[in-house]
Amino acid sequence: MVGGDSFTDSLRVLATQGRLLVIGFAAGQGIPEVKVNRLLLNNVDVRGVGWGAYAMVTPGFMQQQWAELLPMIESGIVRPPLGATYAFEQFAAALTDLAERRATGKLVVRVHD
Template identity: 75%
Template sequence: MVIDGFRDAIKELTGGVGVDVVVDVVGGDLFTDSLRSLAPQGRLMVVGFAAGQGIPEVKVNRLLLNNVDVRGVGWGAYAMAQATYMQEQWSRLVPMMESGVVKPPIGATYAMEDFGQALVDMDERRTLGKSVVRIRD
């Protein structure tokens, strides 16, 4: 759920309790709301900072108030430490993509000659989902 006022929506949907887990790929101004949306003993999983507003900071007293955790989920660091993990995951994921069970969200498609524009669009955060560059038509 990514909407303005999502914290209030979560509180309403959970009867004021909050949720057990928030996966935050946005960061920025929404980080504190994500933290406040947690139920006691909840966990905030920080995956990225797509908002492009810098890296949020945690006031640790917020963690103590409800015994909540903030955990960094660094995919690259984890994969580097687990030598065979990536290959195992891809061998499971590729058949699911080929069969249509998993459909990666494609936000933009570019011709090869527009590759430079694709990089600019990603750098300026104008794309959502995956960006695809067609090598041939």
């Protein structure tokens, strides 16, 4: 997730035939513009990744993705980055940490002990 000058810098450092995936913008002034000559110089491309929008209009997509992901989590191939765990009574604190950008990784709120 990049914006402003970081977006242009990200294009500059791509290898030949590289791809920049745009998943959002965390900084900068508005939505960056792509000068297409930068794409032509090294045969690179920019692709928007709207996973949520795609998932909402593709029946069964999220179930399929979860069915493929869960075995990888269970076997340890994929390890989601857990940042902090909160008791259910601390739910407000978890939301505050998210809102104030203190969270790193995934936050877990335990419903049961």
